Amino acid sequence: MPQLSLNELHLIADRIFTNESGGDPNKLVHWNEGEDFASMGVGHFTWYPAGRRQSFGNTFPDMLGYLQTNGVQLPIWLQQARYQGAPWRSKAELMRAKQTGQVQDLQNMLYQTRMLQAAYIVERARRAMPQLVSTxxxxxxxxxxxxxxxxxxxxxxxxxxxxxxxxxxxxxxxxxxxxxxxxxxxxxxxxxxxxxxxxxxxxxxxxxxxxxxxxxxxxxxxxxxxxxxxxxxxxxxxxxxxxxx
Known part of the structure; x- marks a missing residue:
């Protein structure tokens, strides 16, 4: 599998951000209509509330781990929520919380780490490739x-x-x-x-x-x-x- 150049990674990051959020930073912390999970970051990584059946996977906690491994300091509440589940149980609840400083800080952190998130997405795909054939x-x-x-x-x-x-x-x-x-x-x-x-x-x-x-x-x-x-x-x-x- 070919290695990606930094320029290719930039382009992929921008394209995925556009695909998922229209390039709108306000949608980095989001909840799509008709879904039962929050959508986070440039890749709209899925994040389920605690105890909810994870029908479509739960990718945001793993992505947060990748950010930490690469030197990003997560706030204490987010480190805890990573293991406990999303702190909002509905779209309405998240929309109300978006007015708080806590969620605004989260949104800003997700905007500042766009390239790392893209690198995580690439790494996830690369890890899957041998499994695609063997599975x-x-x-x-x-x-x-x-x-x-x-x-x-x-x-x-x-x-x-x-x-x-x-x-x-x-x-x-x-x-x-x-x-x-x-x-x-x-x-x-x-x-x-x-x-x-x-x-x-x-x-x-x-x-x-x-x-x-x-x-x-x-x-x-x-x-x-x-x-x-x-x-x-x-x-x-x-x-x-x-x-x-």
Missing amino acids: APQHSRVRVAQNLNAIANTPGGWYALVDYVNFKGEGLNISGGYKGQNWGLLQVLEEMQPVQPGQQALHSFADAATRVLERRVRNSPPARNEARWLAGWSNRINTYRYPGV
């Missing part, structure tokens, strides 16, 4: 490995891989998701036809990601009305075709 069903391992290498060795491909992992996860629980069908990076690589490095690999990746997320919506509980998110998901996926990264 894939035996019959699709060669295809997954070939497609992963094709994307990783195409200019801009790292952005597509890293952003999708941050966006919809690795997909390593192959029976997870809805009706036993997951929608992470592994499932996208399986969905693709075998490709070689180059522009077509990016188109193939985006097409496969679209099909995987359309399947997710079909499998989802009707009460969640996930179809409302498809247009936005599609817009994000289309940035993988000509990433400019």
